[in-house]
Amino acid sequence: MATALRRLAKCSVSARLLSFAGHSRGRRGHFARPCTVVAQRNFSSASTMTVDLDSSTGIAVMKLHSPPVNSLSLDFLTEIAISLEKLEMNKGCRGVVVTSALPKIFSAGLDILEMYGKSPERCGEFWRAVQEMWLKFYSSRLVTVAAINGSSPAGGCLLSMTCDYRIMADNPRYSIGLNETQLGIVAPFWFKDTMVNTVGHRTAEIALQLGLLYSPQDALKIGMVDELVPEEKLVSTATEAMARWFAIPDHARQITKSAMRKPTIDKLLSARETDISNFVSFITKDSIQKSLKLYLENLRKKKA
Numbered sequence: 001m002a003t004a005l006r007r008l009a010k011c012s013v014s015a016r017l018l019s020f021a022g023h024s025r026g027r028r029g030h031f032a033r034p035c036t037v038v039a040q041r042n043f044s045s046a047s048t049m050t051v052d053l054d055s056s057t058g059i060a061v062m063k064l065h066s067p068p069v070n071s072l073s074l075d076f077l078t079e080i081a082i083s084l085e086k087l088e089m090n091k092g093c094r095g096v097v098v099t100s101a102l103p104k105i106f107s108a109g110l111d112i113l114e115m116y117g118k119s120p121e122r123c124g125e126f127w128r129a130v131q132e133m134w135l136k137f138y139s140s141r142l143v144t145v146a147a148i149n150g151s152s153p154a155g156g157c158l159l160s161m162t163c164d165y166r167i168m169a170d171n172p173r174y175s176i177g178l179n180e181t182q183l184g185i186v187a188p189f190w191f192k193d194t195m196v197n198t199v200g201h202r203t204a205e206i207a208l209q210l211g212l213l214y215s216p217q218d219a220l221k222i223g224m225v226d227e228l229v230p231e232e233k234l235v236s237t238a239t240e241a242m243a244r245w246f247a248i249p250d251h252a253r254q255i256t257k258s259a260m261r262k263p264t265i266d267k268l269l270s271a272r273e274t275d276i277s278n279f280v281s282f283i284t285k286d287s288i289q290k291s292l293k294l295y296l297e298n299l300r301k302k303k304a
């Protein structure tokens with residue numbers, strides 16, 4: 001902890017800015033030199049991610065570390081979004097590699113406990129944070145590469161699909177996909193659009209309805225991931241991949257990225273509040289709450 005705080009002091013980033021939450025969006029920090037920033041919920045909690053920016057390459061590595069499974073809670077989503085925003089503000093940063101610091105899991109997706117037994121107000125706040133994280137990543141000026149070093153269901157898959165390029169560890173025990181229907185819930189239109197933009201309409205239609213989780217080999221076949229490598233080479237391959245994107249003038253690449261993604265982004269921006277109220281009324285239905293309860297019980301039973 002003491003080391004973490006010392007690193008924070010060195011990096012001229014306010015720990016409070018990273019501690020939480022959507023309200024601190026106006027405050028900007030800069031990574032003055034290659035450094036590690038440890039995002040914390042508060043001064044006494046465990047760290048939930050590290051962000052290392054190498055100013056000699058302009059590449060930051062964001063390592064998610066929210067045990068046990070990097071599930072995306074309101075706080076964690078907010079920390080991820082703020083960390084990306086801070087990198088965006090840093091002129092020395094041109095790209096970010098997103099990966100997990102946990103073994104075998106990239107991210108278990110949205111935190112189901114944020115959707116189960118919560119008040120409508122809290123659900124709305126949570127959903128706004130999910131939207132915010134998606135908007136920030138999908139529209140990022142940075143080159144974004146997901147180094148997927150473990151299973152990545154639902155929201156975890158979504159996070160990786162917001163990136164420009166996906167490299168996955170070639171381990172048949174890992175899986176990736178939008179499996180929402182298996183939980184009795186529905187991927188909202190912008191999850192669906194992101195999937196369509198990644199793998200095409202017909203494949204998305206089958207994958208989404210059946211809630212398919214793909215092995216890395218199958219994910220490569222359908223274009224959900226772009227490359228498979230042995231796990232130990234994941235981050236180095238991601239850094240090498242970044243070089244191909246850096247070879248293109250930033251403004252040309254950024255304008256092209258925006259042209260490709262803007263219609264999808266604008267669709268959510270123009271329906272953001274409706275999307276939140278749809279989510280809240282859907283997720284708080286008794287029948288959906290029962291499905292989530294059952295799914296959580298099954299997850300726990302599987303473990304016992």
Ligand SMILES: CCCCCCCCCCCCC/C=C/C(=O)SCCNC(=O)CCNC(=O)[C@H](O)C(C)(C)COP(=O)(O)OP(=O)(O)OC[C@H]1O[C@@H](n2cnc3c(N)ncnc32)[C@H](O)[C@@H]1OP(=O)(O)O
Pocket residue numbers: 068069071072104105107108109110111112113151153154155156179180183185186187188278279282283296299300303
């Ligand atoms: C008119 C119609 C309008 C429609 C409007 C639409 C509105 C929108 C509707 C809602 C849309 C919601 C979109 C949802 C997106 C999601 O991301 S939902 C989450 C999906 N995630 C999953 O299904 C993953 C579940 N987890 C797993 O499969 C496994 O845990 C794992 C990730 C493969 C890891 O396995 P393993 O290493 O064996 O760990 P476990 O023992 O299973 O888990 C450890 C503990 O973690 C808990 N946990 C796991 N995943 C989650 C999670 N996502 N959220 C919260 N908690 C999770 C698990 O229960 C264990 O807990 P303990 O038993 O208490 O230790």
